Structure formats: structure tokens, C-alpha cells
Amino acid sequence: MYSNKTMKSALETMMFMWGEPLEVKDAAEVLEADKNVIRELFRELQAEYEQEGRGIRIREVDDAFGFVTLADNEIFLKKLCTPVRVRRLSQAALEVLAIIAYRQPVTRSEIDSIRGIKSERVIDGLIDKELVEISGRSEGVGRPLLYKTTKEFLKKFGFSSLKDLPEVPEYEEMRREREEEGYGQIAIDFEEKE
Numbered sequence: 001m002y003s004n005k006t007m008k009s010a011l012e013t014m015m016f017m018w019g020e021p022l023e024v025k026d027a028a029e030v031l032e033a034d035k036n037v038i039r040e041l042f043r044e045l046q047a048e049y050e051q052e053g054r055g056i057r058i059r060e061v062d063d064a065f066g067f068v069t070l071a072d073n074e075i076f077l078k079k080l081c082t083p084v085r086v087r088r089l090s091q092a093a094l095e096v097l098a099i100i101a102y103r104q105p106v107t108r109s110e111i112d113s114i115r116g117i118k119s120e121r122v123i124d125g126l127i128d129k130e131l132v133e134i135s136g137r138s139e140g141v142g143r144p145l146l147y148k149t150t151k152e153f154l155k156k157f158g159f160s161s162l163k164d165l166p167e168v169p170e171y172e173e174m175r176r177e178r179e180e181e182g183y184g185q186i187a188i189d190f191e192e193k194e
Contacts, residue, residue: 007031008041011065021064039063089129096122097131101153101165105135105146123147131156 002010010031015022028038042065046058059068069077089097096119099111111119126132135148149162159165 001033002031004041007033007038008045011038011041011045015058015065015067018066021059021061021066023064025063090122092119092122093126097126097149097153100126100132100147101149101162104148104162105138106148107138107140107144107146109144111147 011022011027014027014030024035024039024042027042028035031038042058042060046060046065049057055070055073056067057070058065095115096111099114100106103110103114108119108123111123123132127134130150130152132147132153133150135146137143138146154160154162
């Protein structure tokens with residue numbers, strides 16, 4: 001049997017690492033102690049944090065205990081967590097990202113052909129931001145690299161899968177009209193602002 005001091009220390013460590021409220025039964029099992037003893041130690045820790053005016057508190061939720069921040073410190077958290085400079089994607093990056101998202105896997109030359117301008121630097125920037133990754137090589141001449149979007153892309157744009165991408169009927173309609181007129185792929189010129 002461990003001392004109360006050792007068990008309190010272990011409870012703090014487990015709560016910190018667990019990341020969500022730690023159930024009394026799980027903590028008791030790990031410490032090989034009675035659930036009532038562990039519950040009481042959690043409550044003692046909870047009282048100690050409050051008495052000492054700590055910025056971290058321990059909250060009990062349905063026979064589980066976890067760390068929370070002191071509500072009075074919310075103003076400091078907002079200041080800390082508000083980015084000084086919000087980094088937005090340039091128009092060129094959004095264009096390339098949209099092409100990759102809808103046409104993936106796609107080669108750089110296909111992207112360049114659609115945009116009508118070179119996209120190498122933009123693609124490299126999207127790879128650096130972990131929104132795009134290399135997914136292999138094409139079977140075409142020279143075996144160029146293929147690009148696709150990443151899980152980070154889905155996360156940042158709020159999609160659960162690529163099926164959630166909005167339909168782009170205008171693009172498909174324009175593409176069909178241009179092909180019928182014998183123009184081939186659509187090439188739209190945009191100013192690159194990278």
C-alpha cells in the first residue's frame with residue numbers, strides 16, 4: 001500500500017496525462033486501493049487547490065475527477081490563445097488547393113494547365129502547411145509526382161471526408177461547354193500573390 005502523499009502525487013500525474021476526467025474506479029485499480037479512499041484523496045486534492053488559490057482546479061464529474069482552469073483566468077487564456085497574426089491562404093494557394101481537392105490525385109502540370117500559370121511555389125507552400133502531400137507518381141511520361149489533400153486539410157476546413165466537398169456545377173458546366181467548342185481544358189489566369 002502506498003502512502004497518501006504518494007497516491008495524491010500519482011493522482012495528479014494520472015489526471016494530467018489522462019486529459020479527461022479520471023474515473024475513481026480506474027485510479028483505484030491502478031493504485032491497488034479502495035475506491036472510497038481514492039475518492040477521498042481526490043477531494044482532499046480538490047480542497048488543497050482551492051485553498052491555495054491555484055489557477056488549476058479539480059472538478060468532480062460523475063465519480064471522475066479532472067483538471068480545469070480557474071474561470072477567473074479566462075481573460076489571460078484568451079490573450080494567450082488569440083494569435084497575433086492570423087495566417088490566411090493567398091488567392092493562389094486557395095486556387096491550387098481547390099484544384100487538388102477536386103481533381104486528386106493530380107500532377108503539377110495538370111494544375112498549371114488549369115490555372116494557366118506555374119504553381120510549384122504554391123504547391124510547396126501548401127505542403128509546408130501540411131494541407132497537401134505527395135501521393136505517389138503518375139504512370140504518365142516522366143512519372144511526375146501526384147498531389148492530394150491531407151487529413152489536416154479536412155480538419156482545417158471542417159470536412160469529415162472528401163465527400164463533404166461542395167458540388168461545383170458551374171465548373172463542370174463550363175468545362176463541358178469549352179470541350180464541346182474544341183478548347184480543351186479550362187485555363188483561367190489569376191494574378192499570383194505569393
